[in-house]
Amino acid sequence: MTRVPRGYIARRRRTKMRSFASNFRGAHLRLNRMITQQVRRAFVSSHRDRGRQKRDFRRLWITRINAATRIYKVFNSYSKLIHNLYKKELILNRKMLAQVAVLNPNNLYTISNKIKTIN
Numbered sequence: 001m002t003r004v005p006r007g008y009i010a011r012r013r014r015t016k017m018r019s020f021a022s023n024f025r026g027a028h029l030r031l032n033r034m035i036t037q038q039v040r041r042a043f044v045s046s047h048r049d050r051g052r053q054k055r056d057f058r059r060l061w062i063t064r065i066n067a068a069t070r071i072y073k074v075f076n077s078y079s080k081l082i083h084n085l086y087k088k089e090l091i092l093n094r095k096m097l098a099q100v101a102v103l104n105p106n107n108l109y110t111i112s113n114k115i116k117t118i119n
Contacts (some may be wrong), residue, residue, distance in 0.1 A: 061098035068101030074112040084115045 014032050021028060021035045021043070028038045066078035075081040085092060090111070100107045 060093060061094040064098040065094060066106055067110055070113075072105050072109060074106050074108055081112070081115075088115050090115060 010089075012036075017032070017035050017039055018041045027034050029035070046075055062078060065081065067101070069075050069081050075084065090094055092111070097108070100111070
């Protein structure tokens with residue numbers, strides 16, 4: 001029986017997968033089955049780690065704010081600072097507070113004074 005050439009769809013799919021695997025090494029770069037497994041695993045990891053990255057940055061910001069509040073004696077702890085911020089309706093997100101705490105602690109001190117003076 002003579003060989004019948006197949007269409008281009010499977011080749012297009014494999015080429016697309018191969019383009020995702022351009023930075024892999026060894027068999028993960030050369031064999032189609034390995035490429036599909038590794039690309040799928042890479043996509044799962046990237047999807048999972050996008051959520052983890054948000055968590056990690058939030059933890060970092062909280063740690064920085066807590067350290068700054070204790071060092072510069074703004075409040076006794078991070079939780080009291082955040083509680084008073086919400087109580088006085090001065091809504092600042094943690095990312096901005098962390099930047100203020102790291103780059104210019106005097107502004108953090110003025111924010112805390114603003115919290116204490118508002119009735």
